[in-house]
Amino acid sequence: MSLTAKDKETVKAFWAKVAPKAEDIGQDALSRMLVVYPQTKTYFAHWKDLSPGSAPVKKHGATVMGGVADAVAKIDDLTSGLLNLSELHAFTLRVDPANFKILAHNILVVFAIRLPNDFTPEVHVAVDKFLAAVARALSEKYR
Amino acid sequence: MVEWTEQERSIITSIFSNLDYDDVGPKALVRCLIVYPWTQRYFASFGNLYNADAIKTNPNIQAHGTRVLHGLDRAVKNMDNIKGTYAELSVLHSEKLHVDPDNFKLLADCLTIVIAAKMGSGFTPEMQATFQKFLAVVVSALGRQYH
Numbered sequence: 001m002s003l004t005a006k007d008k009e010t011v012k013a014f015w016a017k018v019a020p021k022a023e024d025i026g027q028d029a030l031s032r033m034l035v036v037y038p039q040t041k042t043y044f045a046h047w048k049d050l051s052p053g054s055a056p057v058k059k060h061g062a063t064v065m066g067g068v069a070d071a072v073a074k075i076d077d078l079t080s081g082l083l084n085l086s087e088l089h090a091f092t093l094r095v096d097p098a099n100f101k102i103l104a105h106n107i108l109v110v111f112a113i114r115l116p117n118d119f120t121p122e123v124h125v126a127v128d129k130f131l132a133a134v135a136r137a138l139s140e141k142y143r
Numbered sequence: 144m145v146e147w148t149e150q151e152r153s154i155i156t157s158i159f160s161n162l163d164y165d166d167v168g169p170k171a172l173v174r175c176l177i178v179y180p181w182t183q184r185y186f187a188s189f190g191n192l193y194n195a196d197a198i199k200t201n202p203n204i205q206a207h208g209t210r211v212l213h214g215l216d217r218a219v220k221n222m223d224n225i226k227g228t229y230a231e232l233s234v235l236h237s238e239k240l241h242v243d244p245d246n247f248k249l250l251a252d253c254l255t256i257v258i259a260a261k262m263g264s265g266f267t268p269e270m271q272a273t274f275q276k277f278l279a280v281v282v283s284a285l286g287r288q289y290h
Contacts, residue, residue: 031268032268032271035268035269035271035272036268036271036272036275052268105252108256109255109256109259109266109271110259112256112257112259112260113259113260113262113263113264113266116260116261116263119256119260121173121174121177121178121195121199122177122195124174124177124178124256125177125178128178
């Protein structure tokens, strides 16, 4: 299920609409993940405040979306493009890769909320494939 | 035994009472068939599913989407016994329709996204959590009678 040329075009075009709201979307997606999938809170025990829209959640949501933006720019070779991030997640953060799917789902939900007319089924499938490809690239260095 | 708080019950009934079943049902099914194309395997007799536009305008898919959403109604009205309510439907999906139960989650995710698009920011994280809990119980009940 690798990205076709059409998938990449669709993702880039959609990202142009996402970009101005990216930080806000990131914050919302992360907030939702922590509420809807409480087991994900275990990775953030060092934060003072895990509630939706809190300062650490806002900051980290922006960081995550910055990573996704980077992935969009490197969409033609995610594996080498995201090498450093993969090493970070594999050796330092050690996030169980099952959680990439969980966060991706919440990002899609927020896309649907913020861009209901743009997030058509055709865009949805391309973006879903893209986020899965990003997850695969992030898992590269795990073992 | 699944426990529901008063708030969760009221969230579920509120979401469903504000739904246009004829709109949301077909939208969710259409999205599922486009985003997860292998699910089309269960609809070979439905006619043209050749591309996204064909799927979106297929009258059999429209009708079926509505039917599926009305099926969810039964769970809304029997939240304290979703397992029992869906026993027969589970047998049907297993023995007659031969649907891989992993597909139930795919449709559930598409339904969540369609509802999110409809409700916008009114679909708060708490509502999302409750709605996904509800769908998880439904999905589990539908897979219960498989053997």
